[in-house]
Amino acid sequence: MASNSMGNIFRITTWGESHGPAIGVVIDGCPAGLLLQEEDINQALALRAPGHNIYTSPRQESDRCQILSGVFEGKTTGTPISIFIKNRDVDSSKYEPIQNLLRPGHANFTYLEKYGLFDYRGGGRSSARETACRVAAGAVAKKLLRHYDIQVIAYLLQVANIAAKVSFSADLFDNVYKSPIYCPDAKAAKSMQKAIMQAKEEGDSLGGIVELIAHNLPVGLGDPIYEKLEANLAKAMMSLPATKGFEIGAGFQAVKMPGSTHNDSFQQHQEKITTATNHAGGTLGGISTGMPLIARVVFKPPSSVMKEMATVNRLGEAATFKLPAGSRHDPCVAIRAVPVVEAMAALVLADALLMNRLSRLE
Numbered sequence: 001m002a003s004n005s006m007g008n009i010f011r012i013t014t015w016g017e018s019h020g021p022a023i024g025v026v027i028d029g030c031p032a033g034l035l036l037q038e039e040d041i042n043q044a045l046a047l048r049a050p051g052h053n054i055y056t057s058p059r060q061e062s063d064r065c066q067i068l069s070g071v072f073e074g075k076t077t078g079t080p081i082s083i084f085i086k087n088r089d090v091d092s093s094k095y096e097p098i099q100n101l102l103r104p105g106h107a108n109f110t111y112l113e114k115y116g117l118f119d120y121r122g123g124g125r126s127s128a129r130e131t132a133c134r135v136a137a138g139a140v141a142k143k144l145l146r147h148y149d150i151q152v153i154a155y156l157l158q159v160a161n162i163a164a165k166v167s168f169s170a171d172l173f174d175n176v177y178k179s180p181i182y183c184p185d186a187k188a189a190k191s192m193q194k195a196i197m198q199a200k201e202e203g204d205s206l207g208g209i210v211e212l213i214a215h216n217l218p219v220g221l222g223d224p225i226y227e228k229l230e231a232n233l234a235k236a237m238m239s240l241p242a243t244k245g246f247e248i249g250a251g252f253q254a255v256k257m258p259g260s261t262h263n264d265s266f267q268q269h270q271e272k273i274t275t276a277t278n279h280a281g282g283t284l285g286g287i288s289t290g291m292p293l294i295a296r297v298v299f300k301p302p303s304s305v306m307k308e309m310a311t312v313n314r315l316g317e318a319a320t321f322k323l324p325a326g327s328r329h330d331p332c333v334a335i336r337a338v339p340v341v342e343a344m345a346a347l348v349l350a351d352a353l354l355m356n357r358l359s360r361l362e
Helices: 038-048 093-098 108-115 128-147 172-178 186-201 229-238 251-256 334-358
Strands: 011-016 022-028 065-069 081-086 151-159 208-215 243-248 266-269 272-275 293-299 309-312 318-321
Touching: 011 128, 022 128, 038 065, 038 128, 038 334, 081 128, 128 151, 128 334, 151 172, 151 186, 151 334, 208 334, 229 243, 229 293, 229 334, 243 251, 293 334
Parallel strands: none
Antiparallel strands: 011 022, 022 081, 065 081, 151 208, 208 293, 243 293, 266 272, 309 318
């Protein structure tokens, strides 16, 4: 498995499994001189950690990191930053009775067919537990972006058929994480919470959509053809567990618009060229326009449900699959995916920012 890294200059490699002793990430290419402490990363990890409320997995992970290298006297040194996160609340016993069954909707079938083995303990490498490493790396990327006054925020936009109404404002950055499900629309959040609890009580799960906004991007991030900004964002987001869709700007709604409507007219605003609308979502030709970057990521309902489902075992014999009582899973992964989407966007943007230094001589 040689697919554990991402990025060109700001590059990360994650390691570890769901029920292994630890997980971690190595960040290469971070410039020297960036102020960084473990608490910066721990604050980000706390937003993703399970067990904080009734809407997420009850697994208890404190997710306190340890920086092993790349930081001296509170500043990055320019050398690889190694971050270590210990797995503390591991219980593999619930998975032993189902280790020989193919889990409907789960990656254990494809991993087994491809590699000839599968770590059944919580999904092993395919588990969303790995995303804690991405959030840790994303916290560093966000600090780098803030050095250039770039802000990145994500929030829960939709659960099942319940959609929030969100308008961009300075308050948005403060209000998202005040909600237990990271939805800034209080009315919609209440309905979402009710639907999630109902699905949980019924032993089922729900899908959701996470929306992302990156504000104050400079013009010019991203490169033509194979390094388009939205292409790298799409790959980053679709690399997350349970993702089934990505769109930017008007996205799939663009098919309903004539070109004269979808085109964003240029204008002069405060000595800058901007656009009157933002159907493009902040990019043209794969390069940032300076307008807010707006994208959405679709997460399927988690495959781990408490209902009986038809399946087969490893020998292909018909069987019934049901998770053992006491199994710990998220009824809607889109909630804890919010800080993960935010982190992935920060990683892509930080890499694009550093890549842009190579675009031309000043």
